[in-house]
Amino acid sequence: MSDQPDLSGALETVEEYLLGSRPSLTRVEVAAEAGVPLVVAEQLWRLMGFPNAADDDVAFTAADVEALRLSHDLMELGILSPERQAALVRTWGRSYARLAEWQTTLLTDVALEADDPVAQLTSLAEQVLPRVESLQSYVWRRHLASAASRTLAVESVGSPAAPLAVCFVDIVGYTSRSKALSEAELVGWIEGFEDAATGVVADHGGRIIKNIGDEVLLVADSAAAAAEIALTMTARGSDPADDFPEVRAGVAYGDVVSRLGDVFGETVNLAARLTSVARPGTVLVDRGAHDTLDGDPSYVFRHLRRTPVKGYAKLQPFVLRRHAGGRGTEL
Numbered sequence: 001m002s003d004q005p006d007l008s009g010a011l012e013t014v015e016e017y018l019l020g021s022r023p024s025l026t027r028v029e030v031a032a033e034a035g036v037p038l039v040v041a042e043q044l045w046r047l048m049g050f051p052n053a054a055d056d057d058v059a060f061t062a063a064d065v066e067a068l069r070l071s072h073d074l075m076e077l078g079i080l081s082p083e084r085q086a087a088l089v090r091t092w093g094r095s096y097a098r099l100a101e102w103q104t105t106l107l108t109d110v111a112l113e114a115d116d117p118v119a120q121l122t123s124l125a126e127q128v129l130p131r132v133e134s135l136q137s138y139v140w141r142r143h144l145a146s147a148a149s150r151t152l153a154v155e156s157v158g159s160p161a162a163p164l165a166v167c168f169v170d171i172v173g174y175t176s177r178s179k180a181l182s183e184a185e186l187v188g189w190i191e192g193f194e195d196a197a198t199g200v201v202a203d204h205g206g207r208i209i210k211n212i213g214d215e216v217l218l219v220a221d222s223a224a225a226a227a228e229i230a231l232t233m234t235a236r237g238s239d240p241a242d243d244f245p246e247v248r249a250g251v252a253y254g255d256v257v258s259r260l261g262d263v264f265g266e267t268v269n270l271a272a273r274l275t276s277v278a279r280p281g282t283v284l285v286d287r288g289a290h291d292t293l294d295g296d297p298s299y300v301f302r303h304l305r306r307t308p309v310k311g312y313a314k315l316q317p318f319v320l321r322r323h324a325g326g327r328g329t330e331l
Contacts, residue, residue: 091261177245
């Protein structure tokens with residue numbers, strides 16, 4: 001039997017704080033008060049990843065009513081078509097579910113260190129959550145402003161795609177390393193990698209699209225920026241004095257379609273394929289990145305034989321390295 005204290009006593013207090021009041025409405029009542037058909041409300045909740053509730057389950061508050069009204073308003077204003085609403089709400093649900101799980105774990109771990117965990121968790125909810133909410137709003141607004149400038153620039157040329165450098169960075173030997181670590185050690189190792197990678201990407205003006213287990217997908221406006229990010233990470237991974245894990249990377253440059261925070265298209269596929277065939281500690285680039293960087297004296301390339309990979313019978317990779325001095329040349 002676990003000797004961990006029971007924190008369920010704090011649940012009602014925390015839930016009431018987060019939702020503004022204790023649940024007092026059924027899903028039927030919420031839909032009626034919001035003036036939204038129940039089938040639409042159910043679809044929204046399902047897209048958000050919320051569990052199903054029976055018609056007589058008292059599981060909702062006035063906040064749910066307001067959320068449905070706001071969604072209806074956005075549709076009436078023409079901002080959200082049914083298709084866009086589904087995509088947006090689904091993205092919200094996935095993103096916030098992951099964030100909520102991490103934040104809840106963090107608060108619970110801190111609470112368990114106190115003599116009275118229930119009181120500590122309640123106190124943390126009242127003191128920490130307002131600050132977290134404010135910071136999340138700030139981060140969202142900053143990213144929204146940055147995304148708006150990029151998106152409007154693309155829309156101004158009338159194309160859904162824009163030229164970007166796409167880079168995958170993959171940890172070498174992740175499977176064997178993960179088997180030798182405890183759960184806590186594995187989480188700490190991955191979080192350390194993600195934290196260091198985020199810093200490198202930000203330092204060079206790139207943007208992380210997502211972390212996929214032992215892999216990071218990022219984009220940059222220029223091939224040079226992506227090259228510096230990839231070369232910096234592989235150099236750190238090859239340094240025995242650096243805790244950064246050994247990695248391999250693939251960089252491709254070309255038109256990319258951006259949608260709901262993700263990226264799509266052949267350029268993304270090429271970067272992924274290049275990463276899959278890269279040797280540990282190396283950076284492979286495609287023809288597009290090669291041609292863009294070829295005139296830069298900072299880099300040197302090594303032409304590899306065409307490599308068959310899934311979807312590309314004759315993928316042409318180039319090994320990218322920093323040049324010690326002078327103009328970069330092909331080896």
